[in-house]
Amino acid sequence: MSFKGKNALITGSARGLGKEMAMALAREGSNIIINDIEPMKEEALKTVEEIKKLGVESEFIAADVSDFESCKKMADAIKEKFKEVHILVNNAGITKDRTLKKMSPEEWYPVINVNLNSLFNVTRNVLEMIPDEGRIINISSLAGISGNFGQTNYASTKAGVIGFTKSLAKEVGKRKITVNAVAPGFIKSAMTDKIPLELLSNILQLIPLREIGQPEDVANAVKFLASDEAKYVSGTVIKVDGGVSF
Numbered sequence: 404m405s406f407k408g409k410n411a412l413i414t415g416s417a418r419g420l421g422k423e424m425a426m427a428l429a430r431e432g433s434n435i436i437i438n439d440i441e442p443m444k445e446e447a448l449k450t451v452e453e454i455k456k457l458g459v460e461s462e463f464i465a466a467d468v469s470d471f472e473s474c475k476k477m478a479d480a481i482k483e484k485f486k487e488v489h490i491l492v493n494n495a496g497i498t499k500d501r502t503l504k505k506m507s508p509e510e511w512y513p514v515i516n517v518n519l520n521s522l523f524n525v526t527r528n529v530l531e532m533i534p535d536e537g538r539i540i541n542i543s544s545l546a547g548i549s550g551n552f553g554q555t556n557y558a559s560t561k562a563g564v565i566g567f568t569k570s571l572a573k574e575v576g577k578r579k580i581t582v583n584a585v586a587p588g589f590i591k592s593a594m595t596d597k598i599p600l601e602l603l604s605n606i607l608q609l610i611p612l613r614e615i616g617q618p619e620d621v622a623n624a625v626k627f628l629a630s631d632e633a634k635y636v637s638g639t640v641i642k643v644d645g646g647v648s649f
């Protein structure tokens with residue numbers, strides 16, 4: 404894999420899966436732009452330091468991906484410092500779970516704004532910096548394919564991510580830019596750590612591989628899609644879910 408000299412922007416990467424992706428790409432030699440919201444600055448700067456120890460360049464650029472102007476400022480800052488973005492990973496995401504019957508507008512709109520409108524806000528502003536043969540990878544979810552109880556808001560955004568991915572792949576293919584999505588299932592994270600033990604054992608029964616996925620399982624799929632080896636893979640969704648199908 405040749406990531407040396409490439410620049411990767413990963414949104415929402417101060418912690419969690421985004422950080423894992425950042426570390427995986429940095430280990431291959433890619434420079435990393437960490438994006439997250441301003442309140443995550445301390446954690447983001449720690450991540451930047453960890454990445455720099457791997458011998459690549461890294462910088463934290465705060466921006467709220469749900470806000471178009473904030474993303475425009477981020478793109479301007481990236482242009483000044485890095486000039487090109489070879490790999491863009493739209494990873495930032497939130498949940499505000501509630502059954503639709505009880506869901507409030509405060510639980511619906513922010514999820515749509517952070518998880519889906521962000522793809523427009525970030526990609527629209529960064530696209531002109533993505534050179535030919537660049538890579539765009541969008542993080543969807545099993546919920547976007549199968550739906551999930553209490554997640555009409557979240558699942559709608561993650562299904563939208565797939566529609567965005569397939570459409571943009573058709574638009575930018577002539578420049579040999581690939582656009583793909585990764586749909587993780589149940590992955591060990593702050594979110595899944597909160598699942599009560601009894602519910603967790605029920606979930607495990609639904610997973611053919613009988614275990615929760617690890618953050619590096621998702622990062623490995625992202626790394627493949629970002630690599631030269633994936634040059635003929637575009638407009639597709641890689642499920643990283645231990646074989647779940649329902």
Ligand code: NAD
Binds near residue numbers: 419420438494496
């Ligand atoms: P996480 O909460 O640990 O990390 C998400 C990051 O996004 C945080 O650092 C957060 O501060 C940042 N963020 C939130 N709002 C933002 C905004 N407006 N602008 C910029 N950054 C913002 O979550 P995670 O588990 O690492 O999830 C990462 C992605 O993977 C999300 O898109 C999530 O939907 C998806 N996903 C996760 C799982 C899982 O099991 N963890 C499963 C399927 C999909």
